[in-house]
Amino acid sequence: MANKKPTILVTDDEKSIRNSLSEILEFEQYNVLQAEGGETALQQIRESKVDLVILDIKMKGMDGIEVLENIRETHPDLPVIMISGHGTIKIAVQATKxxxxxxxxxxxxxxxxxxSVRNALSRNELVEENKRIRSELNNVKEMVGESPAIARIKKTIEKVAPSTSRILITGENGTGKELVARWIHEKSKRASKKFVDVNCAAIPSELLESELFGHEKGAFTGASDRRIGKFEQADGGTLFLDEIGDMSPDAQAKVLRVLQENQITRVGGNERIDVDVRVICATNRDLEEEIRENRFREDLYHRINVIPIKLPPLRERKDDIPLLARWFLSQLSDKEIIYAGKSFTDDALEELKSHQWSGNIRELQNAVERMALLSDGESIDRDDVTHLGSMKTGTKSDLKELAEQSLSFQEYKEQAERYYLLNKLEEHDWNVSATADAIDIQRSHIYNKMKKYDIER
Known part of the structure; x- marks a missing residue:
């Protein structure tokens, strides 16, 4: 706000009042817009960047209270100063509420x-600064891309974020489901409260209930203290249930009950605790297919799927790949000096577009970091991208080199297995359940091998 004059919208059906207030405010170096009625005011707010509204209560058509209610729904942080020639304590209290x-x-x-104008604008500036700082702390980034599919998703987010509707985000691993959830939270009325995320696939089913709802001291062996669950932690804010398709049937039933009643009960407790939480869910599974196979509750599906958002895989938005690659490279340059000055050649960007990127955005991000680190000079060229493909697929030369380095057949097998597992985990955005399904082994076996080979994300 320090770089530009704030814009104030004066709304009053009396032209003389509008002109008088506008002259005063313009003399104080503010930009001023005018509206003669509620509908016009709301249109101005939609179409222009307005920092403050001065709003008459008694107007023809839509009155000021109706306009205020509408503004609170669509622009919850926009300050509004009400004016009235028929002021009563009752109206003032209503407007303040x-x-x-x-x-x-x-x-x-x-x-x-x-x-009042200066105080309102100062508060608004603090709110915006608070949002910016919070966004940086949470590392929340906006979606990068200009493809029609991403443009539609951005538009949907802008519409649904201010509401309290539940949202189901679907898409393959690595398409950015958590990013979308965080972005929705940052643009919602709950942005000043917590964003709490739970990876339902990473928590054993027997511990998930305690993780979500908390437990009382002594509820089970090892419960030495009371624990507050994720629903309580997110009270007033947003709870993100990632990979909800991996949730056990028992946990599904309990989550459904919470969504119906807005109350939780801690494990081992009897007290019913009210919670005010906006729930956003995500999954890489086809939940309708899961319902047909009796692995997911249909009633829960309809509870969480009020607003569906489906993220396209990277192979369906290839024109966004150069934008994403450059953006990831710029992020690396900001963090570490060794990446400073690196850039992609046009041929390299075209070569990146020819890849399938089964691991989607996450795979591309990791690939950019590898290329930036291993490339000679300041340019990442087509050969660097081509070499990346051979590294990913595992060529005969890679296997030959591994064989030559290994001291025994057992060591060769273990190194090859570790390399294979790392590759598959990365391909599936480190989702253990999805990786287990893809390579057809039990999830517990993957955890055991990760421990054996000291594999961490």
Whole structure:
């Protein structure tokens, strides 16, 4: 706000009042827009960047209270100063409860009005700064891409974020489901509260209930203290249930009950605790197929699938690959000096577009880091991208080199197995359940091998 003059929208059905207030505010170096009624005001807010609204209560058509309610729904952080020539304590209290920043009677006292305007704009600036800092702390980035599919998703997010509707994000591993969930939270009315995420696939089913709802001291062996669950931690904010398709039937039933009643009970407890949580879910599974196979509850599916958002795989948005590659490279340059000055040649970017990227955005991000680290000079060229493909697929020369380095057949097998497992985990965005399904072994076996080979993300 320091770089530009704030814009104030004056809404009043009396032209003389609008002009008078506009002259005063323009003299104080503010940009001023005018609206003669509620509908026009809401349109101005939709189409222009407005920092403050001065709003008359009694107007023809839509009155000020209705306009205020609408603004609170669509732009919860936009400050509104109400003015009225028929001021009563009852109206002032009503406006304040709805969310008005201040209430001033007509004709407004000039000093009182300007002080209120300055205070409202200062608060708005603090809110925006708070959001920016929170976004940086949470490492929340906006979606990179200009393809039609991404443009549609961005538009959907802008529409649904201010609501409290539940959202189901679907898509392959590595397509950015958690990023979308965090972005929705940052643009919602709950942005000042916590964003709590739970990876349902990474928590053993016998521990998931305690993780979600908490437990009381002594509820089970090892429960030495009371524990607050994720639903309580997210009270007033957003709970992100990632990989909900991997949730056990028992946990599904209990989550459904919470969504119906907005209450939880800790494991080993009797007290019913109210929770106000917006739930966003994500999965890489086809839940409708899971329902047909009796692995997912249909009633829970309809509870969480109010607003569906399906993320396209990277191979269906290839024009976004150069943008993403450059963006990932710039992020590396900002973090570490060894990547500074690196750039892609046009041929390299075209070669990147020819790859299938089964691991989607996560795979591309890791590939950019490898190429930036291993490439000679400041340019990442087509040969670097081609070499990346041979590294991924495992050529005869790679296997020959591994054989020559190994001291025994057992060591060769173990090194090859470790390499294979790392490759598959990366391909599936380190989702152990998805990796287990893809290579047809039990999830517990993957955890055992990760421990054996000291594999960490």
């Amino acid at each position: 709805i969310g008005a920043f201040d209430f001033i009677e007509k004709p407004p006292d000039l000093n009182r009005l300007l002080i």
